[in-house]
Amino acid sequence: MVLSDDEIKRLFRIRKTVMQMLKDRGYFVGDFEITMTKAQFISKYGENMKREDLVINKTKRNDNSDQESELLVNVKEHSLVPEHQVLTNEEKKTLLQRYTVKETQLPRIQVSDPIARYYGLKRGQVVKIIRPSETAGRYVTYRYVV
Structure with a gap:
């Protein structure tokens, strides 16, 4: 299933917001993950991306608790x-x-x-x-x- 341009744009914006939020909450997030362009996003995940392909796994900075x-x-x-x-x-x-x-x-x-x-x-x-x-x-x- 090919996503529409609007759906890709929506997922791109959601991912960017989540990355900014994670960085603000003290997780390791590279600046390149926040400044990624829509074209770079499509290049990384493809035009046939699925939501489950967009899983984000981050570690918290200065987390002294041993989870x-x-x-x-x-x-x-x-x-x-x-x-x-x-x-x-x-x-x-x-x-x-x-x-x-x-x-x-x-x-x-x-x-x-x-x-x-x-x-x-x-x-x-x-x-x-x-x-x-x-x-x-x-x-x-x-x-x-x-």
């Missing part, structure tokens, strides 16, 4: 970490109506919490946490991602 170390242990499998279930928007709405509370009245979980990072939680989502309980069998609580 691999986060993956050495599956935090979800740790014995002290209870079961977590991410609620859908509909389940969240039902929960808030059932208990007549606002989402901000729920206990909170930081977006940087290891479990929140594991599930890729975003601010505003709600997670259901199910803990074993000696007296009740199980204890359910909800956390609002901030």
